[in-house]
Amino acid sequence: MGKVFKKPEALSDVHTHYCPGCTHGIIHRLIAEVIDELGIRENTVGVAPVGCAVLIYDYFTLDFQESAHGRAPAMATGIKRVRPDLMVFTYQGDGDMASIGISEIIHAANRGEKFTSIFVNNAVYGMTGGQMAPTTLPGQRTTTSPEGRNVDEVGMPIRMAELLSSLATPGYIARHSVTSPKYINRTKKAIKKAFQYQMENRCFSLIEVISTCPTNWGMTPVEALKWAEDEMLQFYQLGEYKTPE
Amino acid sequence: MGKVLMKGNEAIGEAAIRAGCLNYFAYPITPQSEIAEYLSRRLPESGGVYLQGESEVAVSYMIFGAAGCGERVFTSSSSPGISLMSEGLSYIAGAELPCVFVNIMRGGPGLGGILPSQADYFQATKGGGHGDYHLMVLAPDSVQEAVDMVMESFRLAEKYRNPVMIIGDGLIGQMMEPVAFRDELKSEPLNKDVWASNGMSTRNSKTPNLVKSLFLSPEQLNAHNLKLKAKYEQMAREDLRFETYNMDADYKALIVSFGTMSRVCRTAIDDLKEEGIDVAMLRPQTVFPFPEKAIYDAALKKECKIVLSIEMNMGQMVEDVERSVKGQRPVEWYGKCGGEIPTPEEIQELVKSRL
Ligand SMILES: Cc1ncc(C[n+]2csc(CCOP(=O)(O)OP(=O)(O)O)c2C)c(N)n1
Numbered sequence: 325m326g327k328v329f330k331k332p333e334a335l336s337d338v339h340t341h342y343c344p345g346c347t348h349g350i351i352h353r354l355i356a357e358v359i360d361e362l363g364i365r366e367n368t369v370g371v372a373p374v375g376c377a378v379l380i381y382d383y384f385t386l387d388f389q390e391s392a393h394g395r396a397p398a399m400a401t402g403i404k405r406v407r408p409d410l411m412v413f414t415y416q417g418d419g420d421m422a423s424i425g426i427s428e429i430i431h432a433a434n435r436g437e438k439f440t441s442i443f444v445n446n447a448v449y450g451m452t453g454g455q456m457a458p459t460t461l462p463g464q465r466t467t468t469s470p471e472g473r474n475v476d477e478v479g480m481p482i483r484m485a486e487l488l489s490s491l492a493t494p495g496y497i498a499r500h501s502v503t504s505p506k507y508i509n510r511t512k513k514a515i516k517k518a519f520q521y522q523m524e525n526r527c528f529s530l531i532e533v534i535s536t537c538p539t540n541w542g543m544t545p546v547e548a549l550k551w552a553e554d555e556m557l558q559f560y561q562l563g564e565y566k567t568p569e
Numbered sequence: 570m571g572k573v574l575m576k577g578n579e580a581i582g583e584a585a586i587r588a589g590c591l592n593y594f595a596y597p598i599t600p601q602s603e604i605a606e607y608l609s610r611r612l613p614e615s616g617g618v619y620l621q622g623e624s625e626v627a628v629s630y631m632i633f634g635a636a637g638c639g640e641r642v643f644t645s646s647s648s649p650g651i652s653l654m655s656e657g658l659s660y661i662a663g664a665e666l667p668c669v670f671v672n673i674m675r676g677g678p679g680l681g682g683i684l685p686s687q688a689d690y691f692q693a694t695k696g697g698g699h700g701d702y703h704l705m706v707l708a709p710d711s712v713q714e715a716v717d718m719v720m721e722s723f724r725l726a727e728k729y730r731n732p733v734m735i736i737g738d739g740l741i742g743q744m745m746e747p748v749a750f751r752d753e754l755k756s757e758p759l760n761k762d763v764w765a766s767n768g769m770s771t772r773n774s775k776t777p778n779l780v781k782s783l784f785l786s787p788e789q790l791n792a793h794n795l796k797l798k799a800k801y802e803q804m805a806r807e808d809l810r811f812e813t814y815n816m817d818a819d820y821k822a823l824i825v826s827f828g829t830m831s832r833v834c835r836t837a838i839d840d841l842k843e844e845g846i847d848v849a850m851l852r853p854q855t856v857f858p859f860p861e862k863a864i865y866d867a868a869l870k871k872e873c874k875i876v877l878s879i880e881m882n883m884g885q886m887v888e889d890v891e892r893s894v895k896g897q898r899p900v901e902w903y904g905k906c907g908g909e910i911p912t913p914e915e916i917q918e919l920v921k922s923r924l
């Protein structure tokens with residue numbers, strides 16, 4: 325019998341530094357599978373964020389450039405404009421994209437840059453120890469919102485998929501989740517579709533992925549998956565927000 | 570090739586194209602927006618990339634991404650814009666990417682003014698962004714030299730895999746002068762297959778390339794910084810540039826001045842000579858690396874009593890001049906800013922009052 329389950333070629337054969345139960349690893353795997361299936365590994369350049377995924381280039385067997393915090397969409401723009409034949413993607417957390425880098429992502433999306441962004445929304449700043457993010461839910465406790473996010477003071481969480489969908493420029497924008505096998509399959513399909521739109525030189529694409537941070541949420545991996553489904557999916561509804569058709 | 574009359578900003582844009590740089594990203598700001606306007610027309614017709622970014626912050630990373638692919642790329646801005654690009658410059662220098670930044674300086678701090686200035690000397694030569702890094706910095710004194718330096722800057726950026734900045738005061742950008750374009754750039758092998766992150770198939774390789782500035786281990790980061798330091802020292806050995814004026818005379822004072830300011834100083838030196846007073850000038854063409862030894866040697870000539878650093882700012886390069894002279898002669902700064910430029914008469918008075 326042949327192997328039925330193997331490591332995608334686009335993934336390196338190493339252990340990651342992610343915490344047990346962190347879903348960054350699942351998202352990496354989905355991207356790698358899509359890259360393998362589309363046969364684009366040798367023609368792809370990834371842009372690494374500043375956040376827990378800063379070392380993403382150690383986990384993929386393809387070219388990467390490492391950005392400053394939030395600037396990945398500008399860097400991807402530079403790459404894609406001078407080398408439109410390359411496949412380019414950014415991988416960014418919610419602090420990276422929705423806070424410090426919100427200008428870069430809005431303008432890249434609005435110019436209709438032909439790259440793909442994978443936006444990992446775990447409702448906190450993971451890398452720096454669980455501070456409040458622009459995506460932290462109302463009332464959610466973090467190390468910098470010890471009493472829970474007070475929306476009177478800091479406003480409501482930002483829904484990136486909705487916000488970017490409001491732009492008049494065509495794009496492919498969807499929100500998915502990796503909190504259950506059913507959702508994981510849908511996420512993979514959406515990532516594939518995003519890359520396909522890019523291959524066809526159609527439009528900017530962004531897949532927001534609801535992800536967990538058990539460490540900074542102070543939960544077990546299983547509790548974290550349940551909290552994400554019960555709480556986050558209420559506020560962050562899954563689905564396709566925009567298609568280029 | 571014959572000469573054409575061109576405005577400095579447009580000539581700078583044209584020089585980049587002649588140097589084979591067909592990629593330009595920028596954000597408009599006075600007094601250099603003509604560079605973007607010129608290139609927004611010229612680049613598309615030359616098959617190049619022109620893009621107006623949403624901010625100078627974004628532009629600096631567009632430059633990073635393009636340079637990270639091993640493509641020739643440049644941008645231009647003016648002082649407040651360069652402040653915003655300084656984050657990117659630190660990352661670009663850390664990642665060792667060749668690219669060119671033109672700063673047509675205006676007065677500061679803050680919004681300052683829009684008139685010519687040399688107030689970004691510190692920013693250009695000492696940092697701007699964080700960390701132990703240096704740009705190579707060239708300072709032209711004419712439109713012709715700006716054109717030559719733009720072409721040369723790509724060779725230097727590629728030789729050192731380091732960002733090069735050209736600092737021209739607003740006059741260089743706004744002035745019209747006759748210019749001749751050198752035919753083509755003498756470039757050095759870029760070896761980009763070894764480092765550029767441009768897709769493995771581009772270079773027929775099975776090994777990924779990674780462009781980054783992160784080195785988490787202290788040993789690696791220290792080694793990386795030592796490597797950068799060695800590059801800066803090599804620049805000083807191999808690509809230091811300066812020009813002298815009236816240096817053969819038995820001069821009583823030495824002026825150090827760069828860019829447009831040095832042209833005014835030249836006039837003052839000519840006028841003083843007619844009165845029988847000899848003054849020499851050393852004009853740094855590279856302000857990083859800085860011609861320390863040449864200034865030291867020139868200051869120590871027997872008759873030379875004083876060294877004057879004359880600048881369109883409140884005294885910045887004078888610190889490097891003092892460092893160069895090592896206390897062997899008195900060093901003084903004279904200057905004005907905000908668009909005011911010391912006149913030849915003022916400089917003559919200054920010299921006479923000190924001798
Ligand atoms: C300019 C700058 N400001 C702040 C930081 C510190 N910092 C590093 S990662 C990070 C937040 C990361 O959170 P997120 O983007 O949500 O990704 P995660 O770690 O949760 O995957 C911050 C604030 C930095 N590296 N650079």
Ligand code: SF4
Nearest residue numbers: 342343346376450537
């Ligand atoms: S801190 Fe959170 S996001 Fe970062 S690796 Fe750990 S679980 Fe994942």
